[in-house]
Structure formats: structure tokens, C-alpha cells
Amino acid sequence: MAQAPARPRGGFAHFLHRQHGSHRFRRLAWWGHAVGGASHRHAAAQVGGALRAATRLSPEAALAHWHSSTEGLSEAQAQRVRRHAGPNQVGTEKPLPWPLHLWQAYRSPFSLLLTALAGVSWLTQDLRSATVILAMVALATGMRFVQERRSNRAADALKALVSSQASVLRPGQAPREEPMARLVPGDVVALSAGDMVPADARVLSAKDLFVNQAAMTGESLPVEKHARALAAVADPLAADNLVFMGTNVVSGSATVLVVATGPHTFFGALAGHAASTERPPTQFEAGINQVSRLLLRWMAVMVPAVLLFNGWGHGHWLEAFLFALSVAVGLTPEMLPMIVTSTLAKGAVAMARRQVIVKRLDAIQNLGAMDVLCTDKTGTLTQDHIALSHATDAWGRPDEGALRWAWLNSQHQTGLKNPMDRALLARGDLAGPCAGWTKLDEVPFDFQRRRMSVVLQPPGGGAARLVCKGAVEEVLACCTQVSETGQVQPLTPERLQAIRAAAAQLSAEGLRVVAVAWREMPAQAAWHVADEAALTLAGFVAFLDPPKDSTAPALQALAGHGVTVKVLTGDGDAVTRQVCQQVGLPVSGVLLGPQVAALDDAALQTAVREVNVFAKLAPQDKERIVRALRAQGHVVGFMGDGINDAPALHAADVGISVDTGVDIAKEVADIILLEKSLLVLDAGVTEGRKTFANMLKYIKMAASSNFGNVLSVLVASLLLPFLPMLPMHLLVQNLLYDFSQAAVPFDRVDDDLLTQPQRWNPDDLGRFMLTFGPISSIFDLATFALMWWGYGAQSPAQQTLFQSGWFVESLLTQTLVVHLIRSPRLPFVGSRAAPALLATTGALAALALWLPQGPLASWLKLQALPASYFTLLPLLLLGYMACVQWAKRAWVRRHGWQ
Known part of the structure; x- marks a missing residue:
């Protein structure tokens, strides 16, 4: 792509603009607000033709039109297209040519005033004064020019350490991760929950694909996308078979065909139109x-x-x-x-020497001013190396039945595999007993339901089974029966009370507990969230996530630097309390997600003053807590690496993620940690x-x-x-x-x-x-x-x-x-x-x-x-x-x- 021309500006302003310009996705929402509907109409007029054409084509016709296949472009084809289309980048500025940068370094009020004084001295025949003053101008300009060139090179080198990837299909190969900048029209990309959409693309296949495109359209709720062809579409943003650069996948999975990259995307056109509009000062x-x-x-x-x-x-x-x-x-x-x-x-x-990469340089000041750090529990307080502990029946007695169902669920789901899925699949001895099952469909995970299901055909045929696993209360809400010593029994209030007590006991031991349930399903074309009903509870699978040895000294160091740590997690309160006790973090109060949702903003601002543990949170709960703390006058940092953390990362004064986080978390963050550790953050x-x-x-x-x-x-x-x-x-x-x-x-x-x-x-x-x-x-x-x-x-x-x-x-x-x-x-x-x-x-x-x-x-x-x-x-x-x-x-x- 042809890079956007650099806007003439001098020294410090130019340097800060370059840092903010690279932070494109975080700025997108502000651009949309600042320039309003006219900007969107202007962008749509620029790129709408190609996108509207893509909506009318069937997936097969779209592949043929872009000379691609279901397996994507070959590497040789992609290279040929890349030479013509350029890199898939938006909003980058060419470094100023050195003569222009030298002029910008000179063009300051100080240098202009000195030059005027030198001119007056020359006109009054005071050549000595004129010579001395011009020498001063040369010295000041040279110092500024050299230092800014060095600073720009250092900043560019640091930004190059962090890049987002896309899962690209190549013929005869497994999907592989490639930098988003290398994508070209015709590439086929696999998307799953947590992914940034790397370019404007036509959906080829989708399963319960929901995309958050609020930054583009202002829609507060995720939009479901499908693969079917559409009739004439006036506004490409309204098409449900297109996904757009800068949006992110909330749930589900899909394969998409890249149809526009870089400045030819809707985002690229919007960015170009908005470039003339100054952003509000940080x-x-x-x-x-x-x-x-x-x-x-x-x-x-x-x-x-x-x-x-x-x-x-x-x-x-x-x-x-x-x-x-x-x-x-x-x-x-x-x-x-x-x-x-x-x-x-x-x-x-x-900071880079201490494993902290700064994406936006003025975030350094916010990091230094931070007095409250909100952080997730998993991987930050704990080791993020979750190990399978054991499986039990619904009453906490050792039982392998729930473990086999959980393994089948993790093996066949195609969404975002979390550490618990990986811990389950590490049990290779279960592959034999669980062999022969065929996947029919799945209902992907989302952070409202907090569960996910797969529909499987047993070996040798028979009725399909829907296998569901997820958070204890959310799975129990779908159950009407329970498996007890191989027999299916009604889930009476007495049994339910005993089951909850067994799950609470496991959590009190510091274990992360996942509930597993199933049901037989009649034959049908597709399965949906509504089918997660009348389930039979199989039992629980417990995981061990021990605290990091570095967590306790890191918390002490942060406290010594005047930073209060608050834990915001989607896990239950019992296991969170246990971990806090193990790392020496006194719990001053606990607030659960449903309680947060029930509070208005004023009441929440009062609650966040004393409470330091927030559990069972939805993504919007985390964002509200961060905003409530900021409303109290705190400078808030938020550390997270998951898709559910993106809203809070955006809302914080300084968003902190890790290089192993999902794409959307890394894009909206201001600072990236190369090591997920509070000690590293304290050094930052x-x-x-x-x-x-x-x-x-x-x-x-x-x-x-x-x-x-x-x-x-x-x-x-x-x-x-x-x-x-x-x-x-x-x-x-x-x-x-x-x-x-x-x-x-x-x-x-x-x-x-x-x-x-x-x-x-x-x-x-x-x-x-x-x-x-x-x-x-x-x-x-x-x-x-x-x-x-x-x-x-x-x-x-x-x-x-x-x-x-x-x-x-x-x-x-x-x-x-x-x-x-x-x-x-x-x-x-x-x-x-x-x-x-x-x-x-x-x-x-x-x-x-x-x-x-x-x-x-x-x-x-x-x-x-x-x-x-x-x-x-x-x-x-x-x-x-x-x-x-x-x-x-x-x-x-x-x-x-x-």
C-alpha cells in the first residue's frame, strides 16, 4: 500500500503523532465520534463498490472472482498480489526525509526569533552578533534534530517487537500464523473468538459468528455474520456477510476471503478522511x-x-x-x-530492557501516575500453567465419567482453546476410549453464557449427544437431571444443594471447577443455544493453577510504590479468595458480577473504594469498575490478555497486555509485557x-x-x-x-x-x-x-x-x-x-x-x-x-x- 504522507509538523508534536498514529484501533472509536456520519459516508463512497460486489456473490463465486480457492492462495500467488497491493497497513506515516525533519527541528519560535535578531544585527552592521546568534541557532537545531532522529528510530524498533498475526490458509498446509501486514486480497483466513479481523473480508463459512463492530457502526451489541449471498446492499456496513478490518470476533468461528487490504478497506478510507481532524489531547x-x-x-x-x-x-x-x-x-x-x-x-x-514494550510513548507518564492496578487472577497472580487435578461426580466423589465428556468437548470444539482445554487434551490416554466420535455441530462459548457445547455422533451411530462444559452455576442452570452411580436421577432441590456444596468445597481448596453435562439430541439441521436445556449433570473436572512464587514480592513492591491492586476475574469468589490468601493479598471485600450489574454508577463508585476482589465478572462489568475507579480520581491501569478484557483495557488510563494475549487485547493496550508478571510491571x-x-x-x-x-x-x-x-x-x-x-x-x-x-x-x-x-x-x-x-x-x-x-x-x-x-x-x-x-x-x-x-x-x-x-x-x-x-x-x- 502507498503510505499516507506525513503531515507537516515539528519536533515533539510530530513525534507524538507518530506514536499515536500506530495505535490505530484504539483511536478508531474516537475518529468515528469526532467526524460523525459524514466521515462514514465519505469512506463508504470510496470503498463501497468492491464490498457491495462481494456481498452479492456466493462464496464459490467470490473465490473465483479473487482467483482463490477454499485452501487459499499459494505463497507464490500471494507474493505476486503483494507486489501490486502493498502491505496491509493503515495509518502509518513515512519517516520524514532528513531535510524536511531538519527544517521542522529548526522551525521553532526560539530559532525563528534568534534568526530575526541575527537579521537585525546584520542590518545594523553588527556582524559579530549576527555570527554568534546564527551559531546558536545551528547548535540548538542540530541537537534537536539528532535527538529526535535517534528517538524515532528507538520507538520504531520497539513497536516492531509487537505485531498481530492472522491464521492464513495455504494449499496443502495446515493454517499458519502470519503477520497481518502480509495479507493480500484473495487470502483465506480462519477466525475464532478473540481474533482481530485483519482486513475487509467476505464470509465463506461461519458457525455462530458474532463480531463486535461498535467502533465502526456504533452498534453496542455484537452482530451475527453469515455466509449467504445477499441482494443489493446500499450500505456495506449493514451486510451480514462482510467483516471489517479493526473489528473483533466475540464468539464463534469462520473462514473469510480477504477482499480489500490497507487503504482500500473501510477502515483505511475512514482513517485517511479522519487524519485531518486533530484528536483530543491526552x-x-x-x-x-x-x-x-x-x-x-x-x-x-x-x-x-x-x-x-x-x-x-x-x-x-x-x-x-x-x-x-x-x-x-x-x-x-x-x-x-x-x-x-x-x-x-x-x-x-x-523499559524494553525490563521486558516492557511501550506502544504509545505518552503512556509512560500514565504508568508512572498509576495508583490503582486492576488485574486478572489467572496467569498474573497464578502460574498460567493449569494442570488437570482430578474429576468427580456431582457429589465430589472421584469419577472418570465427567472427565471423558470434558475431553470430548475440548477435542472437538473449534473456538478459542483456553488453558483448561489444553490441560484436558494433554491427557493422551483418553484418546483411545474417546475415539470414534464425530462432530456434528457446536454452540461456541461466549462470556454471557459462560459455557460451550459440541454435538457429537457416537461411534457406530445412535442418537447424537450434546456435551456442555462451563462455569458451575451456568451449567447447573441448564440441568434438570443428574447422573448418580450410572443412573439418571431428577435434579431435586435437595440434590442441587448437595451438588453446590461439593463444588464449593472443591473451590475452597483452591481448585478451578468446571461442570460437565450432556443430553441426547434428536436429528436436526443445526443446534443453537436454546438446545442447551434439560441437560444431565455428569460431574465436575477440577484444575490446579498454583500461585506464582513472584506474586507475593511483586504485590509488596507495588504497595511500596503506592499502587493498590484490585483483582477482577471471571472465576468464582471461593477460588479467588483462596489464591489471594496464598499470595498474601488481604481481601477487603468481594463483589460478584451480578451485584455489580445491579448497582447504578453512583453506588458502584462507592463500592469500589473498599472492595478489592471482584469475581464472576462479565466484560462489561470490568469496564464499569474501571470507569468507576477513574471517576473517583484514580489513575487506573488494567492488565488483561483475553477478549473479555478488551473493553476494560480501552477504558483504563493505561491498558496493559502481554505478547501472548489475543489480538484485540494487544491492539487496544498501551503497553505490552513480554513476560506476564507483576514484577515486570512493577519495574515498568x-x-x-x-x-x-x-x-x-x-x-x-x-x-x-x-x-x-x-x-x-x-x-x-x-x-x-x-x-x-x-x-x-x-x-x-x-x-x-x-x-x-x-x-x-x-x-x-x-x-x-x-x-x-x-x-x-x-x-x-x-x-x-x-x-x-x-x-x-x-x-x-x-x-x-x-x-x-x-x-x-x-x-x-x-x-x-x-x-x-x-x-x-x-x-x-x-x-x-x-x-x-x-x-x-x-x-x-x-x-x-x-x-x-x-x-x-x-x-x-x-x-x-x-x-x-x-x-x-x-x-x-x-x-x-x-x-x-x-x-x-x-x-x-x-x-x-x-x-x-x-x-x-x-x-x-x-x-x-x-
Whole structure:
């Protein structure tokens, strides 16, 4: 397929867009809502012709039309079609060509302003200033360009580790898994519960196939699909013999013929039309935007004041204008895009080393802010290696009858085989006694009935048997009889009570219990859910799923990091309680699925505060619980890997799945674990918090230091008969300071800053600026006094000496503030920065001392400072450090640090 052209955008925005663009299925529902019916009509007009033609053809005619067969295309045929059709991908962007990316890296307000200042300097014959400013532009642009190219490559490499597969048929071969991107028109694909539909396709055969296409059509309930040909269809989305890319199979099975891929699918056309519509900002982007608005408000006040005071006071309005522009630049953390981009990319790479793949980079912030983790029990708290324990009759006595029926059910069902099916089929010794049975039909599993049935013909003929297995209560609801010592007895209330007690006893022992029942069936064309009635209970099959050894320490680690764990499971409450007890998770309350369904939203929000175990849940129950927790102000993570987890994964602040999960779970998740372990997730939480902490460091450092400088400039404009610094001085100082902070993404983070979730709080940032910014201004004023009275720099003729003295002091205090504000501890002793940050700030300090004394001084319009200045300067710096440290302690006592 021809890839969508990249939308012109710069740096950080472009980088985030690329990450979100890859997350296509999660965005689809929002696109449909945002652009409304017009978008759907536009998409339907683009792709409707081919799809409408497919609906009118019989399965055989459709195969002939696409030059395929019931066994699919050969590999050679598929390769020929692929060369013409391209990859089956939607919404991907070509990497920007390097010249265009370089332009985007340059095209920032900072660089444009510097270029304008260089132009003015050149027009006024100040070629030195123009040369220095253009060198600054080249340095800033180059840093941003190189870092973003590296970040983009790292993100692409991580995304390549996770791909969805489709079960493709090839002539003479068993169905094999291939990446969805390799599908071509004419391929025949097998679908079952949990699968993503990989392309627009014509149904060839289907058995109780129900597809969730709410993201495409808004229909809240799954839609049943059939293989029959249809008459003329106006809207392809209404055709029940088509399935569409981006939807998912809820239950049943089917084989389908791919008729459209990539941009030629309905989804592809919709994505192309919606690409011009901006999505709403995420919590992460909203936080960045709030910070930007805060700084813009301060700029709107400070910059005009500096312009007016200097213009009226000195009478040089052009100079005052250029100085005010430089102040505006000084108040803006212009390297924020580069810092954020590199911090997120570094965090994603670090998380990948810990077996955590980040699909959406701004999800790192949500992971760090997470304070509630909702997780399934199976495979997360337990080993996900379910072993068959034993089988019993209906009263809990050992009996092999139920085991044979369960084995036949698992052997012949074609839906999504779960770990219990695999544990049953591992009993190869049952293949002989159960041989000769022929499958006639099946009624697939779904999460409402919580059971599934197969219809089998016994060896040698005779009446067909419907064999049903599933959750205990759901199977018992269909039973009217019970097998007792080989005799069929009515299921009286007394017997039912005893049977439930036997099942409860098995669950209390920590076993997962499946009920098995059967009935003889008359001959008929097909069997349906309604036939699951008047069953005879054969007994129970019990499975052992022991807890992981790592679960207890992982729960302790998460608790130590301020994350509350809540268990959301479809299993019964007895076995869930038992597992929680074994892993050391105190049960504060249990709520069952039917109880959740009976509560309104307000009552559920109250209930989820205290309850930490939710059992026998349907998929919609999990989603409601997640939304209720979010409504309480929590940042919620949901960890799941099944089709029933998809709604909750979508509803959570951060959806977490595993690389062995079903396709729909992996597609809607933000983060993929390569190892299904809470310890791995805890490591990801730690990395997420480190990433966020380092981003917040830069914002605090830059905002407070720059605000202090601008405040000093404002005061100096009122008191001095000349500018306290030239515009070029401010810009050089700002650039050097930003260069020293380029290593912030690689900085260490104190352990005690990782113990609690972290969130954006722009109001705190405003208070932080007002607290720490004026401290630097106090010592700036002390430097003014030293230069004015100590060295006689009191007139425009001595302004270069004055400006040189403040230039050095200001750069050194800005260097120190990096180490003072990066941690609430005592700098260099209680908390030491990473070597990279020590190196860049050390280089900045050395450069600050050298520039006025070195050969570049005249170029920068600086002059050498007297030796006595360097004996007094350490006293100013020590006093500054002491005041900031005192203010930190007061701040921590009142507000905490993060």
C-alpha cells in the first residue's frame, strides 16, 4: 500500500503523532465520534463498490472472482498480489526525509526569533552578533534534530517487537500464523473468538459468528455474520456477510476471503478522511499545554513591562524591543520538546530492557501516575500453567465419567482453546476410549453464557449427544437431571444443594471447577443455544493453577510504590479468595458480577473504594469498575490478555497486555509485557516514574531559573541607566543553560521519589516559580550592588564590566540550580547527579568563567573581570545555595516535593 504522507509538523508534536498514529484501533472509536456520519459516508463512497460486489456473490463465486480457492492462495500467488497491493497497513506515516525533519527541528519560535535578531544585527552592521546568534541557532537545531532522529528510530524498533498475526490458509498446509501486514486480497483466513479481523473480508463459512463492530457502526451489541449471498446492499456496513478490518470476533468461528487490504478497506478510507481532524489531547499533552499556558501568562505580563521600562528609561526603543524579545525567549523552556522527546524515548528503551514494550510513548507518564492496578487472577497472580487435578461426580466423589465428556468437548470444539482445554487434551490416554466420535455441530462459548457445547455422533451411530462444559452455576442452570452411580436421577432441590456444596468445597481448596453435562439430541439441521436445556449433570473436572512464587514480592513492591491492586476475574469468589490468601493479598471485600450489574454508577463508585476482589465478572462489568475507579480520581491501569478484557483495557488510563494475549487485547493496550508478571510491571512503573520525574526536573529548573532572571531584568530596568545585559548575552546564556540540561533525561532519580504516583500539577509549578525564582533575583541584586559600588560600573561607559559580572554570576547560579532543584536532598552529598549531567553542568561552569577572560570576550561584548571579583563570587554562590536549601526544606514540609 502507498503510505499516507506525513503531515507537516515539528519536533515533539510530530513525534507524538507518530506514536499515536500506530495505535490505530484504539483511536478508531474516537475518529468515528469526532467526524460523525459524514466521515462514514465519505469512506463508504470510496470503498463501497468492491464490498457491495462481494456481498452479492456466493462464496464459490467470490473465490473465483479473487482467483482463490477454499485452501487459499499459494505463497507464490500471494507474493505476486503483494507486489501490486502493498502491505496491509493503515495509518502509518513515512519517516520524514532528513531535510524536511531538519527544517521542522529548526522551525521553532526560539530559532525563528534568534534568526530575526541575527537579521537585525546584520542590518545594523553588527556582524559579530549576527555570527554568534546564527551559531546558536545551528547548535540548538542540530541537537534537536539528532535527538529526535535517534528517538524515532528507538520507538520504531520497539513497536516492531509487537505485531498481530492472522491464521492464513495455504494449499496443502495446515493454517499458519502470519503477520497481518502480509495479507493480500484473495487470502483465506480462519477466525475464532478473540481474533482481530485483519482486513475487509467476505464470509465463506461461519458457525455462530458474532463480531463486535461498535467502533465502526456504533452498534453496542455484537452482530451475527453469515455466509449467504445477499441482494443489493446500499450500505456495506449493514451486510451480514462482510467483516471489517479493526473489528473483533466475540464468539464463534469462520473462514473469510480477504477482499480489500490497507487503504482500500473501510477502515483505511475512514482513517485517511479522519487524519485531518486533530484528536483530543491526552492527559500527558494536557499537562504540557497547562505548563505552556502558565508560562505564556507570565510572559504576557513580564515582557511588556521590560519593554516599557527600558524604552522610557533609556530612550532606545529598538534596543529595548530586542531586549524584550530576548527576555521572552529567556522565560520559555524552549528545549522542552527535545527534553521530553529524549526522556520518553530513553524511558521506553529502558523499559524494553525490563521486558516492557511501550506502544504509545505518552503512556509512560500514565504508568508512572498509576495508583490503582486492576488485574486478572489467572496467569498474573497464578502460574498460567493449569494442570488437570482430578474429576468427580456431582457429589465430589472421584469419577472418570465427567472427565471423558470434558475431553470430548475440548477435542472437538473449534473456538478459542483456553488453558483448561489444553490441560484436558494433554491427557493422551483418553484418546483411545474417546475415539470414534464425530462432530456434528457446536454452540461456541461466549462470556454471557459462560459455557460451550459440541454435538457429537457416537461411534457406530445412535442418537447424537450434546456435551456442555462451563462455569458451575451456568451449567447447573441448564440441568434438570443428574447422573448418580450410572443412573439418571431428577435434579431435586435437595440434590442441587448437595451438588453446590461439593463444588464449593472443591473451590475452597483452591481448585478451578468446571461442570460437565450432556443430553441426547434428536436429528436436526443445526443446534443453537436454546438446545442447551434439560441437560444431565455428569460431574465436575477440577484444575490446579498454583500461585506464582513472584506474586507475593511483586504485590509488596507495588504497595511500596503506592499502587493498590484490585483483582477482577471471571472465576468464582471461593477460588479467588483462596489464591489471594496464598499470595498474601488481604481481601477487603468481594463483589460478584451480578451485584455489580445491579448497582447504578453512583453506588458502584462507592463500592469500589473498599472492595478489592471482584469475581464472576462479565466484560462489561470490568469496564464499569474501571470507569468507576477513574471517576473517583484514580489513575487506573488494567492488565488483561483475553477478549473479555478488551473493553476494560480501552477504558483504563493505561491498558496493559502481554505478547501472548489475543489480538484485540494487544491492539487496544498501551503497553505490552513480554513476560506476564507483576514484577515486570512493577519495574515498568518504576521506569515510568523515573521518566516523569526527569521531565518535571527540567520544567522546574528552567521555569524557576528563567523567571528569576527575568525578574532581575525587570528590577534592573527600573534602577540602571543601561541594560543589565545585552540581548545577545541573554540569548547566549539561555542557550548554554539549555545545552547543560540536555543530559537531564539520563539523570538519576532518588528512590524516595519513586514511592508514590506522580501527576502534572501546573498550579504547583506556578508556586514553585514564585518561591525559588526570586531567591536567584536576591543574589542578582547583590551582584548588581557589587558591580555598582564595588567596581564603579555606574554609567554606560562601564556597562560592559557590569554586564560581564552579572553574566558570570547568573550562569553559575543557573548551573547550581540544576543540582539544587533536581532533588530535595543536599546536592552532591545526599543526592548526586548522573555523570552525564555532572559533565554538562561542569562544562557550563567552566565556560562561564572562561568566556569573559578568553578570546571570545570581545565578540560577545564582554570584558575581563578583576581577580578580586573571583574571590567574592564564591561567597555569593554559597549564600545562594544555603538559601535555596532552606527554601527546599520549607517547601517539602508544606507541599511535598512532587
